[in-house]
Amino acid sequence: MNEQPERHGPLLENRLPAEGINSSDEHPLKEFAWLIGASLMTLAVLLALVGWGARWLAPLVPFSAEVALAERMVDRPEKPEHAARSAALQVVAKRVAAQMSLPADMSVVLGYDESSLVNAYATLGGRIRVFKGLLRELHSEDALASLLAHEIAHVRRRHVASGVGLRWRCCWAWCPPMLAQPSRSLR
Amino acid sequence: MLVSNLETAPGHRVVAHLGVAQGSTVRAKHVGRDFLAGLKNIVGGELKAYTELMQEARDEAVQRMTDEARSMGANAVLNLRFVTTSITTGAAEILAYGSAVTIEKV
Amino acid sequence: MPWAELINLALPLSLLTVGYVVGRVLERRHYASIRARERELQSIVALNTRYIPDGVEARGASVVSGSVVVSSDYFKTFVAGFRNLFGGRFRGYETLLERARREALLRMKLRAREAGSTLVIGVRFHTTRVSGSQTPSVEVMAYGTALDTRA
Numbered sequence: 001m002n003e004q005p006e007r008h009g010p011l012l013e014n015r016l017p018a019e020g021i022n023s024s025d026e027h028p029l030k031e032f033a034w035l036i037g038a039s040l041m042t043l044a045v046l047l048a049l050v051g052w053g054a055r056w057l058a059p060l061v062p063f064s065a066e067v068a069l070a071e072r073m074v075d076r077p078e079k080p081e082h083a084a085r086s087a088a089l090q091v092v093a094k095r096v097a098a099q100m101s102l103p104a105d106m107s108v109v110l111g112y113d114e115s116s117l118v119n120a121y122a123t124l125g126g127r128i129r130v131f132k133g134l135l136r137e138l139h140s141e142d143a144l145a146s147l148l149a150h151e152i153a154h155v156r157r158r159h160v161a162s163g164v165g166l167r168w169r170c171c172w173a174w175c176p177p178m179l180a181q182p183s184r185s186l187r
Numbered sequence: 188m189l190v191s192n193l194e195t196a197p198g199h200r201v202v203a204h205l206g207v208a209q210g211s212t213v214r215a216k217h218v219g220r221d222f223l224a225g226l227k228n229i230v231g232g233e234l235k236a237y238t239e240l241m242q243e244a245r246d247e248a249v250q251r252m253t254d255e256a257r258s259m260g261a262n263a264v265l266n267l268r269f270v271t272t273s274i275t276t277g278a279a280e281i282l283a284y285g286s287a288v289t290i291e292k293v
Numbered sequence: 294m295p296w297a298e299l300i301n302l303a304l305p306l307s308l309l310t311v312g313y314v315v316g317r318v319l320e321r322r323h324y325a326s327i328r329a330r331e332r333e334l335q336s337i338v339a340l341n342t343r344y345i346p347d348g349v350e351a352r353g354a355s356v357v358s359g360s361v362v363v364s365s366d367y368f369k370t371f372v373a374g375f376r377n378l379f380g381g382r383f384r385g386y387e388t389l390l391e392r393a394r395r396e397a398l399l400r401m402k403l404r405a406r407e408a409g410s411t412l413v414i415g416v417r418f419h420t421t422r423v424s425g426s427q428t429p430s431v432e433v434m435a436y437g438t439a440l441d442t443r444a
Contacts, residue, residue: 009348011203012412014338015287016331018258021251022211022391024384028313028372031384035375194343207341207416209394213387217380266341272420274386274429278377282394284418286341 058165059158063106063126066161070125078111085112089130092141093148100149102156110148120147122154124164188253189263189290196263199290205259208287210252214244215278241279245269248283261287312367320392327395337402339413339437346414351440355408358436359400362423363393370428386429393433394418401435410439 050057078086089110097108108126116133123129128151138144154160189196216224220236227234249267256264267285274280345351365373369385376383397418405413416437423430 009346010201010288012338012340012346012349013203014206014335015259016335017206017208017255017287021254021258022209023388024382026384028317028368028385032368032372035372035379038379039375204338204340204342204346207339207398209418211387211390211394213383213390215377215380215383218378220380221377266343268341268417270418270420272422272431274383274422274431275373275377278373278383278386280386280390280420280431282390282418282420284341 054165055162056165058161061161063103063158067125070123070127074124074127082112082114086110089128089144089148092144093128093152096145096148097152100152100156102152106155108152108155120151122151122160124160126155128152128155188257190249190253190267190285191263191265192267192285194266196265196288196290198292199263200293201265201288202291203261203289205256205261205287205289207284208252208256208259208261208264209282209284210248210250210255211280211282212244212247212251213274213278213280214240214247216240241271241281244279244281245283248281252283252285256285256287259287261289263288263290308367309371312369312371316366316368320388323392323396327392327399330399331395334399334402334406337405337411337413339398339402339405339416341416342414344414345440349412349440349442351412351442353441354438355410355441356436357401357404357408357410357413357439358434359397359402359404360432360434361393361396361400362430362432363389363396364430365389365428367428390420390431390433393420393431394435397433397435401437405437405439408439408441409443410441412440412442413437414440 089112090108093108093110102108106126108128111127111129112135113129113131115131116136117131118133118137120128120130120134128148130147134147135144138147189199195201216236216239220240224234224236248269252267253264264285265288267283270282270284272280272282340346365386369389372385373383398416401413401416405411414437416435419434419436421432421434423432
């Protein structure tokens with residue numbers, strides 16, 4: 001206390017204020033946990049939204065990315081005796097694709113599968129596989145051309161990508177997306 | 188509680204000076220408002236979100252200052268002053284300080 | 294190589310832990326020191342008034358100031374990064390700045406005592422951000438006029 005005995009005028013002193021007014025007693029880890037929790041929840045919500053829209057967002061991924069993925073995951077070494085058949089299919093596909101005005105940056109790669117399934121499918125990166133079983137059922141080159149036109153249409157409209165997106169939505173984060181999209185058979 | 192930036196309180200007499208009462212707060216707006224303010228930077232003009240932020244921060248700082256003054260036993264704060272500092276981008280500290288005094292009517 | 298990724302994660306985590314643990318300890322110690330010195334220097338009166346109070350006879354005056362630069366620790370900065378996203382009060386920074394202000398005021402009072410004064414008027418605070426790369430550092434300065442009231 002600072003008081004000069006014969007002084008008039010106001011009292012002059014410094015009183016200590018209460019603690020905790022300008023600072024916080026709350027444990028910093030509590031705030032940290034709350035903020036981390038809120039961030040994780042926001043992230044989860046955002047991921048859920050992206051996952052939900054994957055079906056529509058996946059086709060926006062450039063085709064070149066699909067091709068890169070296909071090279072890694074879909075392509076497999078071909079037996080030499082099948083190479084000639086794949087090449088023949090590729091010739092027909094090239095003619096059909098030219099008629100369908102497939103964009104310049106998209107191309108299809110044909111593959112022959114010796115399984116006796118009666119089916120054909122389009123998968124990532126413009127890869128189209130035709131099974132031996134289906135080829136046996138086709139009776140003319142025009143029929144083959146129609147089949148290939150159907151598959152090329154899937155590729156052009158990016159159905160494969162949105163299919164991946166759709167499966168991503170269904171098995172979100174837990175199942176790997178299925179890569180093949182078997183098409184309905186031509187029968 | 189009377190809060191003034193004058194040296195004296197009109198119609199009152201200072202009986203005791205009890206020290207300097209301080210109130211401060213550091214606040215930020217959330218990232219959504221930051222983003223909108225960033226867009227506003229293109230056209231210029233008042234950033235309403237930040238004006239609001241600073242106003243809230245100032246009110247809170249003055250509130251804390253009066254809380255401190257009350258805890259010192261004062262019933263008024265004179266010589267109010269504000270100090271503003273930017274701590275990080277998007278966060279500002281407002282400090283309000285003044286004399287914690289006891290006044291009585293003359 | 295998984296080890297490289299682990300190290301990438303381990304380094305910030307250990308900095309966070311060290312920042313938190315050591316930062317808390319240092320903060321507690323600083324506060325204890327502040328409280329002790331505030332009690333000790335309570336006889337030096339610091340006031341905000343602009344004029345010499347009634348009844349005080351002053352033979353001389355000199356400007357005294359005290360300042361301190363404090364820096365946030367790694368943990369506080371990390372938490373503040375999140376806080377910036379969500380808005381609201383930065384509790385860590387508020388505590389930091391309060392520490393700095395009280396320290397600056399104490400250093401000013403010490404200067405006044407060294408000058409032989411027991412009354413400081415016209416106390417003002419000034420806070421500046423000292424540019425740091427990522428971790429914010431703040432300088433708080435308290436200055437005032439120390440009156441020589443010795444008879």
